[in-house]
Amino acid sequence: MTHIRKRQLEEKVMRVVMLIATLIVLGAVVSILGTILIRGCKALSWEMVSRFPGKEWNTAPDGGFLNAILGSLYVVIPAAVIGACISIPVVFYITMYKRRRTGVSYIIRLAFDVLYGIPPIVYGAFAFLVMVGVGMRASVLGGIMVTVLLIVPMMIRSGDEIAKTVPDEMVDAVYSLGATKWETVWVVLKHILPGMLTAFLLAVGRAIGDAAAVMFTAGFSDQPAHSLSDPTATLPLAVFNWIIMPDPFPGRAYAAALVLTILVLTLSIASRVITRRITRLNK
Amino acid sequence: MTQKATESLVVDNLNVSIEGQPILKNINVFFPVNKITCIVGPSGCGKSTLLRCLNRLTENIDGFTIKGSVLIDGQDIVTADDEHLIELRRHVGLVPQRPCPLPMSIYDNVAYGCRIHGMHTRKHEMDETVERYLTEVGLWDEVKDRLRRPATRLSIGQQQRLCLARSLAVEPDFILADEATSALDPISSKTIEELFVRLKEKYTIIMVTHTLPQALRIADYAVFLYLGEIVEEGDASQVFRSPKNELTKRYLSGLFS
Numbered sequence: 171m172t173h174i175r176k177r178q179l180e181e182k183v184m185r186v187v188m189l190i191a192t193l194i195v196l197g198a199v200v201s202i203l204g205t206i207l208i209r210g211c212k213a214l215s216w217e218m219v220s221r222f223p224g225k226e227w228n229t230a231p232d233g234g235f236l237n238a239i240l241g242s243l244y245v246v247i248p249a250a251v252i253g254a255c256i257s258i259p260v261v262f263y264i265t266m267y268k269r270r271r272t273g274v275s276y277i278i279r280l281a282f283d284v285l286y287g288i289p290p291i292v293y294g295a296f297a298f299l300v301m302v303g304v305g306m307r308a309s310v311l312g313g314i315m316v317t318v319l320l321i322v323p324m325m326i327r328s329g330d331e332i333a334k335t336v337p338d339e340m341v342d343a344v345y346s347l348g349a350t351k352w353e354t355v356w357v358v359l360k361h362i363l364p365g366m367l368t369a370f371l372l373a374v375g376r377a378i379g380d381a382a383a384v385m386f387t388a389g390f391s392d393q394p395a396h397s398l399s400d401p402t403a404t405l406p407l408a409v410f411n412w413i414i415m416p417d418p419f420p421g422r423a424y425a426a427a428l429v430l431t432i433l434v435l436t437l438s439i440a441s442r443v444i445t446r447r448i449t450r451l452n453k
Numbered sequence: 454m455t456q457k458a459t460e461s462l463v464v465d466n467l468n469v470s471i472e473g474q475p476i477l478k479n480i481n482v483f484f485p486v487n488k489i490t491c492i493v494g495p496s497g498c499g500k501s502t503l504l505r506c507l508n509r510l511t512e513n514i515d516g517f518t519i520k521g522s523v524l525i526d527g528q529d530i531v532t533a534d535d536e537h538l539i540e541l542r543r544h545v546g547l548v549p550q551r552p553c554p555l556p557m558s559i560y561d562n563v564a565y566g567c568r569i570h571g572m573h574t575r576k577h578e579m580d581e582t583v584e585r586y587l588t589e590v591g592l593w594d595e596v597k598d599r600l601r602r603p604a605t606r607l608s609i610g611q612q613q614r615l616c617l618a619r620s621l622a623v624e625p626d627f628i629l630a631d632e633a634t635s636a637l638d639p640i641s642s643k644t645i646e647e648l649f650v651r652l653k654e655k656y657t658i659i660m661v662t663h664t665l666p667q668a669l670r671i672a673d674y675a676v677f678l679y680l681g682e683i684v685e686e687g688d689a690s691q692v693f694r695s696p697k698n699e700l701t702k703r704y705l706s707g708l709f710s
């Protein structure tokens with residue numbers, strides 16, 4: 171009897187602990203989103219997202235930060251494409267050719283884990299040193315380079331996890347028909363595609379919101395970038411730069427944060443929708 | 454249209470270990486052509502591993518080492534290079550324990566193997582092939598109206614027969630079945646059993662089963678495996694009804710009583 175009491179008490183205590191933890195997380199999310207929404211909406215206007223900074227930009231409301239929005243897209247879209255082109259073959263390689271846990275595959279995986287663990291600021295500093303070495307200015311190109319460095323390990327790591335969900339039976343079934351590894355990739359592709367897409371969109375979402383990586387490498391500018399070698403403003407760096415400045419900048423910082431949040435949320439919602447679509451088609 | 458399988462499958466002095474642990478020791482078998490060979494033995498004795506060696510589906514196993522040879526019509530699959538391996542595997546069809554339809558339509562599941570080997574390139578030829586093999590496994594009438602639908606929607610028993618049709622479509626000479634009926638209800642497993650009996654005219658069938666009554670019903674030849682060694686082999690009736698070896702006797706009586 172007392173033993174049952176004790177177990178029930180244990181159950182209740184643990185449930186309260188779990189509930190509190192969940193509430194803390196929810197509270198944090200609500201307050202962050204709330205702050206950004208309330209302050210961002212107050213400052214955000216159509217002009218801010220549709221125009222470049224005007225002449226009076228630094229002292230009064232004049233123009234908008236379209237340059238930062240475009241800058242973020244200029245940096246992230248090519249980086250996402252390049253990142254996907256690099257990481258997808260790597261994922262296939264370690265899935266199909268290095269499926270067995272051998273020394274080589276262990277070292278490859280370890281290497282990607284290390285890459286994944288390196289903070290973006292270190293990537294930024296590394297890319298900056300390289301750029302200084304070759305005499306390159308902070309530019310869109312620099313931003314793209316470091317963002318690729320950021321996206322690739324994230325995608326490979328989640329891709330590797332996803333690839334592990336491919337049942338051995340399926341691989342065996344395809345092999346037993348006399349398929350090559352490459353042909354097998356095409357069959358299991360459909361199985362891992364939704365997961366890879368999610369991983370891709372989430373990685374892009376993380377990359378687009380990262381200020382540390384682009385701080386040294388993409389620079390900042392009130393002008394829109396016209397070529398790969400122009401420096402460019404990006405949304406996270408805009409938030410970083412403006413938040414502690416006097417008016418009218420903090421309002422802009424919240425507006426930029428809101429735009430950034432909407433972009434990232436769109437990406438993660440899109441990934442969910444697409445995943446659901448594809449899995450439903452496959453079932 | 455009876456077409457005798459001409460090829461032979463011989464296991465010669467096969468030794469396998471996984472992560473240093475010996476799993477198969479000194480295996481020598483000659484699988485009789487156009488017969489059903491049943492491999493029986495207690496759980497963990499290496500039946501599945503032996504079956505996997507026959508078409509070298511061992512690449513996904515960590516720490517796998519293999520010595521000896523598995524000769525498919527005289528060609529050793531153990532040492533075959535990638536090019537020959539693919540061709541040799543085509544000769545050996547596999548019906549897995551759990552059916553695993555490929556993530557594509559019912560039609561494409563059967564057609565896939567033919568496509569990768571460049572067989573039946575004309576559309577009507579492929580249509581005929583798909584119909585022929587689905588009919589052969591008794592699935593055609595059940596699925597002919599939904600050939601373009603995903604294969605995963607089929608019932609488990611239907612999936613199992615689809616996997617068999619998929620293997621048959623690449624025209625193998627041998628069929629390996631690892632407890633192919635263990636996930637099925639009695640009626641579906643009966644269907645598969647009858648199918649095997651019918652198929653042995655054209656193919657050499659090697660199956661693993663835990664259901665001794667099933668082995669008794671359909672086996673022509675039996676191999677009794679114990680702790681990675683072949684303890685007894687011979688005509689099924691002789692091995693099952695009057696085993697010579699003490700271990701076989703005990704195993705059989707344990708399961709019959």
Ligand SMILES: Nc1ncnc2c1ncn2[C@@H]1O[C@H](COP(=O)(O)OP(=O)(O)OP(=O)(O)O)[C@@H](O)[C@H]1O
Nearest residue numbers: 471472476495496497498499500501502503514515
């Ligand atoms: N991937 C693996 N890694 C390590 N050991 C393995 C692996 N696969 C099989 N083994 C070992 O090899 C031995 C034989 O396994 P196998 O699957 O061939 O047995 P089995 O006769 O098919 O058993 P069952 O009747 O239960 O299916 C077992 O001792 C098992 O632990």
Ligand SMILES: [Mg+2]
Nearest residue numbers: 500501502631
């Ligand atoms: Mg087994």
